[in-house]
Amino acid sequence: MNVPTDLRYAKTHEWIRIDGETATVGITDHAQAELTDIVYAEPPKVGSLVRAGATAAVVESVKAASDIYSPLSGTVTEVNGELASNPALLNTDPFGQGWIYRMTISSPAEADTLLSPEAYSAQIAG
Amino acid sequence: MTHDPLKHSPLEEAHRACGARMVEFGGWLMPVQYTGILDEHRAVRSATGIFDISHMGEVLVSGSGAEGWLEGLLTNRVGKLAVGRGQYTLMLNEAGGVIDDLILYRTGEQEYFLVINAACRDRDLEWMRGSLPSDGSVLLNDLGDDYAAIALQGPGSESILKGLYPGLEAPRRNAITALLGEDGRPVSLVARTGYTGEDGFELFVPVARGKALWDALLAAGVKPCGLGARDTLRLEMGYPLNGSDLSADRTPLEAGLEKFVALDDPLKPGFIGREALLAQRSSGFPSRLVPLRLDVQGPPLRPHYPVYSGGEAVGETSSGALSPSLGEGIALAYLPQSLGVPGTRLEIGVRSSRYPATVVTLPFYRKP
Numbered sequence: 238m239n240v241p242t243d244l245r246y247a248k249t250h251e252w253i254r255i256d257g258e259t260a261t262v263g264i265t266d267h268a269q270a271e272l273t274d275i276v277y278a279e280p281p282k283v284g285s286l287v288r289a290g291a292t293a294a295v296v297e298s299v300k301a302a303s304d305i306y307s308p309l310s311g312t313v314t315e316v317n318g319e320l321a322s323n324p325a326l327l328n329t330d331p332f333g334q335g336w337i338y339r340m341t342i343s344s345p346a347e348a349d350t351l352l353s354p355e356a357y358s359a360q361i362a363g
Numbered sequence: 364m365t366h367d368p369l370k371h372s373p374l375e376e377a378h379r380a381c382g383a384r385m386v387e388f389g390g391w392l393m394p395v396q397y398t399g400i401l402d403e404h405r406a407v408r409s410a411t412g413i414f415d416i417s418h419m420g421e422v423l424v425s426g427s428g429a430e431g432w433l434e435g436l437l438t439n440r441v442g443k444l445a446v447g448r449g450q451y452t453l454m455l456n457e458a459g460g461v462i463d464d465l466i467l468y469r470t471g472e473q474e475y476f477l478v479i480n481a482a483c484r485d486r487d488l489e490w491m492r493g494s495l496p497s498d499g500s501v502l503l504n505d506l507g508d509d510y511a512a513i514a515l516q517g518p519g520s521e522s523i524l525k526g527l528y529p530g531l532e533a534p535r536r537n538a539i540t541a542l543l544g545e546d547g548r549p550v551s552l553v554a555r556t557g558y559t560g561e562d563g564f565e566l567f568v569p570v571a572r573g574k575a576l577w578d579a580l581l582a583a584g585v586k587p588c589g590l591g592a593r594d595t596l597r598l599e600m601g602y603p604l605n606g607s608d609l610s611a612d613r614t615p616l617e618a619g620l621e622k623f624v625a626l627d628d629p630l631k632p633g634f635i636g637r638e639a640l641l642a643q644r645s646s647g648f649p650s651r652l653v654p655l656r657l658d659v660q661g662p663p664l665r666p667h668y669p670v671y672s673g674g675e676a677v678g679e680t681s682s683g684a685l686s687p688s689l690g691e692g693i694a695l696a697y698l699p700q701s702l703g704v705p706g707t708r709l710e711i712g713v714r715s716s717r718y719p720a721t722v723v724t725l726p727f728y729r730k731p
Contacts, residue, residue: 274401276685277662279714295714297663299400299685300591321660 238361239266241332245348246357247308249290252332255348259314263336264296264305264327267361272298275327280316280338287313287340289347294337296327309347311340372417373511373570377577381587389482389606391418394589403592404687407559411517412588413580418481420507421567422488425474428500433475434632436494437467438615440625444469449537449554451623453615454487455636459643460611461618463487464603466556468539476539476552478512478565480605494635511573515580516563516588516596523583524553524564527576533564542568558593560600560726595684598693601654601725607666608652608681608695616640617697618652619725650678650697654727655709657692658719664694669712670720672702680711688728692718 244252250268254261277297287293287307294305326335369392383394439452449468463483468476534540541549557563625631664683683694707722
């Protein structure tokens with residue numbers, strides 16, 4: 238299972254790329270493999286507030302709808318419009334073209350609660 | 364070890380060898396998917412797939428009183444079945460509510476083979492035993508644990524079956540035939556029925572032969588398919604699922620299954636639930652199972668989503684999916700009779716949004 242080393246992770250299988258005061262969020266390779274065929278994605282609205290650990294988006298496979306939790310708190314600045322016509326990007330390129338939303342971070346200290354790539358790898362291995 | 368409350372298919376090991384993801388269904392641990400629901404769905408629509416249906420129950424009813432007793436128990440007319448033929452039928456309670464929907468095959472002059480739903484096996488048998496005549500003219504045998512059952516479905520099914528059983532004359536649609544053992548006695552049954560809308564067969568073989576049959580079908584190039592694809596395939600055809608679209612609170616008239624209910628057949632004697640259905644028909648029934656299709660590219664529909672008409676909540680979906688063949692959301696919902704007219708515009712609520720939907724006719728999917 239691919240776990241890029243330049244990202245941080247939430248226990249709930251989201252990744253976050255922190256770049257100063259902004260960040261990009263998606264779901265991990267492990268998460269997409271568990272969900273299988275993703276047929277629908279509902280990103281948050283641009284301008285909406287997201288809270289660390291609270292539902293920010295929904296992705297749906299044929300069988301089930303799954304909540305996606307924001308790894309950090311902040312304001313959504315951009316969402317991946319490609320997912321509306323091609324939700325399978327979440328399966329085929331979860332760390333790249335399958336990103337879900339970008340945000341400005343309001344509470345940088347929350348990042349201390351995120352998992353390192355090593356810790357997340359250990360979690361999904363266990 | 365704690366007590367394992369789930370029942371296990373005789374093919375469980377074969378599923379794990381195929382990489383199955385297992386889930387609980389109707390009290391059984393069954394495969395929901397192998398490679399993916401979309402992939403498996405398409406295999407059945409375009410080629411062939413196999414499903415483990417060992418969780419379903421089989422009951423053999425025989426004796427001089429079998430036909431008459433079954434007429435009183437089931438809604439379709441048993442007497443019109445020739446030997447070797449099968450029919451879809453329903454078992455109702457006194458109020459006309461559905462206990463189970465099932466396939467009844469006539470396997471002999473005085474012998475019938477019933478295939479019942481997994482979750483209903485115990486309840487069905489209890490209901491049936493409760494009305495058996497005391498004179499011994501009807502024998503009821505629960506064969507549910509004797510058979511492994513595999514559904515072979517898809518346009519290539521007949522050629523696969525013939526490859527497996529070179530001497531076999533494949534049964535016609537809705538017919539059933541016995542597969543004879545070396546001693547000439549029937550050991551297995553093959554019926555040309557299914558739950559996908561495609562041509563196909565349902566094979567009932569002794570448990571000990573199940574894995575060999577599964578492996579032979581795999582070797583013939585058939586794709587293993589799970590309950591996920593079984594659900595999207597059946598919903599595209601509008602086939603109801605007991606426990607979701609059928610229940611003890613709804614009659615087959617409300618479910619749109621009147622053609623399987625011989626209410627006006629002069630040759631059909633009374634049956635349990637008939638009086639209630641007649642009363643409901645004359646007083647008008649409160650709701651009807653209505654097929655709905657989303658008008659827009661939207662989320663997959665699922666059971667228990669609210670349905671709105673002119674802003675008012677009017678019911679909820681009983682089944683729903685994103686149809687893999689159509690690429691659109693489809694659902695069934697019990698709605699007031701007046702809203703069941705094809706073309707009626709409604710809305711379906713998914714989380715905090717409402718999406719426009721239209722009442723359509725079944726099946727949702729027609730073969731090109």
